[in-house]
Amino acid sequence: MQIDLIKGHGSGNDFLLIDEISNAYSFTEKERAELARLLCNRNTELGADGILFVMKSQHADGRMRVFNADGSEASMCGNGLRLVARYICELYGLNEAVIETMKANLKVSKQADLLQDIHTYQVEISPVLFELKTLPLNLNQPTLYNERIKELSDELTFTALAVPNPHLITIVETEQLQSDIQKQLSEKVNGPNELFPDGVNVSFVKPLQPGAIYVRTFERGVGFTNACGTAMSASSLVTCLLELNEFEKTINVYNNGGKVQCVVHQIAGEYKIDLIGNATYLYEAAVEINLKGELFTISSKKDLMEQHSYEKLQEVAQQVITKTLKG
Numbered sequence: 092m093q094i095d096l097i098k099g100h101g102s103g104n105d106f107l108l109i110d111e112i113s114n115a116y117s118f119t120e121k122e123r124a125e126l127a128r129l130l131c132n133r134n135t136e137l138g139a140d141g142i143l144f145v146m147k148s149q150h151a152d153g154r155m156r157v158f159n160a161d162g163s164e165a166s167m168c169g170n171g172l173r174l175v176a177r178y179i180c181e182l183y184g185l186n187e188a189v190i191e192t193m194k195a196n197l198k199v200s201k202q203a204d205l206l207q208d209i210h211t212y213q214v215e216i217s218p219v220l221f222e223l224k225t226l227p228l229n230l231n232q233p234t235l236y237n238e239r240i241k242e243l244s245d246e247l248t249f250t251a252l253a254v255p256n257p258h259l260i261t262i263v264e265t266e267q268l269q270s271d272i273q274k275q276l277s278e279k280v281n282g283p284n285e286l287f288p289d290g291v292n293v294s295f296v297k298p299l300q301p302g303a304i305y306v307r308t309f310e311r312g313v314g315f316t317n318a319c320g321t322a323m324s325a326s327s328l329v330t331c332l333l334e335l336n337e338f339e340k341t342i343n344v345y346n347n348g349g350k351v352q353c354v355v356h357q358i359a360g361e362y363k364i365d366l367i368g369n370a371t372y373l374y375e376a377a378v379e380i381n382l383k384g385e386l387f388t389i390s391s392k393k394d395l396m397e398q399h400s401y402e403k404l405q406e407v408a409q410q411v412i413t414k415t416l417k418g
């Protein structure tokens with residue numbers, strides 16, 4: 092089969108976007124998973140954290156399905172949704188749209204460029220669920236809010252929430268970021284284990300100053316990524332609940348791929364988060380794929396010349412991270 096795709100990123104969390112609206116592809120479920128494993132493999136010429144399938148929707152302007160690099164399907168993807176938001180808005184000439192995701196129809200909108208020539212989009216992160224059965228997390232209690240999990244660590248305290256993909260968040264000191272605790276703990280909860288039978292995205296969060304945090308995430312189905320949009324949103328909410336940040340105020344969220352902004356809303360006892368950041372295209376490519384042989388070749392590739400503008404934001408973000416984390 093031949094597929095046209097766009098490679099893009101949100102905060103360096105990179106995806107292959109496949110348009111099933113304008114192209115008459117018809118993938119089976121098995122093929123979607125196989126495509127993700129084959130094309131996202133970092134040892135190939137493409138490589139990515141996941142695939143975004145952009146589809147028609149009966150109820151919204153478009154629909155997103157996201158597959159992790161290991162072929163598993165995720166219910167949500169914040170950085171990926173910004174890319175899909177851009178794609179749908181540009182396809183139909185819109186400034187705002189509604190995108191159907193696995194568990195919710197979410198509002199997205201075009202925003203002023205974060206920095207010159209950086210395409211910027213805001214996406215809604217909701218619903219937010221704290222019931223452990225929604226992740227699922229098998230503990231004998233209904234929720235987990237800033238508490239220890241004895242099987243995981245004697246020193247760290249965790250909050251568990253689904254937005255609606257599952258997240259485990261802990262606030263840490265610089266030394267804990269520098270140690271390999273996050274890797275060990277994340278591999279444990281993402282391998283065969285009784286606590287998190289479906290795995291979980293694990294974020295270490297370091298408050299930098301009021302209104303600014305650093306987040307590093309080990310993503311379920313991928314491993315460490317430059318950034319995870321839903322994780323940064325969930326982390327922002329947790330810092331508001333812990334009174335390290337304020338509801339309704341912009342939080343700058345630094346990550347290894349750059350920076351995004353989050354605003355956490357509390358409306359009638361429910362939470363929702365605005366995630367604002369780049370939607371940068373790297374290149375478009377046509378790919379000839381032999382799924383049975385687990386092979387593909389790239390028949391054409393065109394650089395979309397957007398990364399240079401993004402690198403300026405990345406430089407500034409790196410300076411902040413280096414100054415505040417490394418002293």
Ligand SMILES: N[C@@H](CCC[C@H](N)C(=O)O)C(=O)O
Pocket residue numbers: 104141157159164165166167168169170171256257292310311312313318319320321322
């Ligand atoms: N990077 C994404 C989240 C992708 C899905 C995640 N790995 C999962 O399995 O839940 C984001 O930006 O939110």
